[in-house]
Amino acid sequence: MPIRTMRTDDLPQVLGIQRELAFQDWNEKQFTSEINASYALCVVYEEANGHILGYAVFHLMGPDSELLSIATAATAQRKGIGTELLQAGLERLDFAAGDKMFLEVREGNAKARAFYERHGFKAYGNRERYYSDGETAILYRKDQ
Numbered sequence: 001m002p003i004r005t006m007r008t009d010d011l012p013q014v015l016g017i018q019r020e021l022a023f024q025d026w027n028e029k030q031f032t033s034e035i036n037a038s039y040a041l042c043v044v045y046e047e048a049n050g051h052i053l054g055y056a057v058f059h060l061m062g063p064d065s066e067l068l069s070i071a072t073a074a075t076a077q078r079k080g081i082g083t084e085l086l087q088a089g090l091e092r093l094d095f096a097a098g099d100k101m102f103l104e105v106r107e108g109n110a111k112a113r114a115f116y117e118r119h120g121f122k123a124y125g126n127r128e129r130y131y132s133d134g135e136t137a138i139l140y141r142k143d144q
């Protein structure tokens with residue numbers, strides 16, 4: 001499987017994917033902090049030629065984990081890469097023991113919401129005007 005741990009030398013490509021999709025504004029310092037955090041799982045989907053097609057950042061915090069960010073390059077979407085990245089974090093959880101994965105997503109991001117719902121996430125609340133542009137965040141949880 002072409003998923004591996006993210007390294008700091010991956011950040012130019014990771015930031016390029018983020019800029020291309022214009023959904024988040026993490027900077028190199030923030031990604032580096034996540035890479036170095038003991039509770040974080042940062043992964044990339046890398047082709048054999050070294051080209052990174054996607055990434056994901058999780059906080060694995062025992063029974064309550066969180067997906068902070070996941071993205072697939074626009075040219076590589078709808079090929080199962082997002083699912084593989086998501087599985088890289090979900091497979092670290094023990095749902096039978098009560099582990100849960102949380103995330104938030106923009107209310108207007110129907111594509112992402114459908115993706116999460118296909119993978120068993122359930123909406124359970126919202127945060128009004130959560131994002132800097134005033135958009136509401138929908139809160140999701142997966143517990144099985």
